[in-house]
Amino acid sequence: MAEESEQGYTLQLSEPERMRYRMMAENARENEADLWEYSGIVPGARVADVGCGPGAVLVEIAQIVGPEGTAVGVEPGEPAREAAREELDALGLDHVEVRAGDGEASGLEPGVWDCVMMRHVLTHTGDDAERIVAHLATLLAPGGHLYLVDVDLDATRTSPPDPDIREQFERYSAFHKALGNDVRIGARLGALLRAAGLEVAEHQGSFQRIPALLMAAGGPLVSAQEAMIASGVLSADETDAWEAARQRFTSLPDAELWFAGFIAIGRKPGMV
Ligand SMILES: C[S@@+](CC[C@H](N)C(=O)[O-])C[C@H]1O[C@@H](n2cnc3c(N)ncnc32)[C@H](O)[C@@H]1O
Structure with a gap:
């Protein structure tokens, strides 16, 4: 399954890719448990995941807030919404809404959300990032939290070092830069929160180890x-070589990908 959202972001959703999203979401829930709780993702809370993609993180949020809470996903791409x-x-979470919308026009009620999350979206949104964060900030209740997660693509590393995989990441990064996207947006998340009038409660960055399996x-x-082929920066012939290099690398016994991930949490001033 492939989709192109209104923003031109292309996401392919094969079953292995959906499985990868699920594993990433489970890891996030475990590794970020304290930050999720701090940000108000607790039983009974109202939480929105904007740019929720195939809903893997939304599932985790919905399980935490429970039937007494409200979990809503917002996503521009129809196949991802489906x-x-x-x-x-499949998990009986039929009370959770998934709605069409995007980061600048979520359609969500303003001023009432305990936590709004946006993960791995802003690096794809170019100059819209400031407007998106400003819109998301309007959704928060006083004392509510905006939880942003993003990357520094240029800091991606592999172990062992692999020139083929390195070249693929460099070309992927160059593709995004040519689209006007900020592939190093992770380090800017705190500044984006401040510009939206929020207090920065947390801004951290670390390398995450992605096992070869993922x-x-x-x-x-x-x-x-x-999308890279469509825009002419990758030829269809090269995809076989890319795939062969990826298979070779991921079948090495101790292969690891190291990804630079950032989390920033902004708090809306005011009493809870
Ligand atoms: C890499 S996926 C991340 C999905 C999910 N947040 C996660 O971390 O599992 C990026 C998602 O952002 C969506 N997206 C792209 N532009 C967006 C925008 N301007 N506002 C909201 N979502 C957007 C895409 O359609 C895609 O589903």
Whole structure:
């Protein structure tokens, strides 16, 4: 399944890719448990995930807030919305809404949300990032939190070092830069929150180890290929070589991908 959202973001949603999203979401819930709780993702809370993609993180949020709470996903791409709906229905989470919208026009009620999350979206949104964060800030209740997660693509590393994989990431990064996207947006998340009038409660960055198993399931080097071919920066012939290099690398016994990930949490001033 492939989709092109209104913003031109292309996401491929094969079953292995959906599995990869699920594993990433489970890891996030575990590794970020304290920050999620701090940000108000607790039983009974109202939480929105904007740019929810295939809904893997939304599932985790919905399980935490429970039936007494409200979890809503907002996503511009229809196939991703459908995938999210399937994911939620399969787990009996049919009270969770997945709605069409985007980061600048979510359609969500302003001023009432305990937490709004946006993960791995802003790096794809070019000059819109400031407007998106400003819109998301309007959604928060006083004392509510905006939880942003993003990357520094240029800091991606592999172990062992691999020139082929390195070249793929460099070309993927160059593709995004040519679209006007900020591939190093992770370090700017705190500034974006401040510009939206929020108090920065947290801004941290760290390398995350992605096991070869997850990289074998897909990821940006696979999901972006159609868009890269369409824009002429990757030839269809090269995709076989890319795939062969990815298979070779991920079948090495101790292969690891190291990804630079950032989390920033902004708090809306005011009493809870
Ligand atoms: C890499 S996926 C991340 C999905 C999910 N947040 C996660 O971390 O699992 C990026 C998602 O952002 C969506 N997206 C792209 N531009 C957007 C925008 N301007 N506002 C909201 N979502 C957007 C895409 O359609 C895609 O589903």
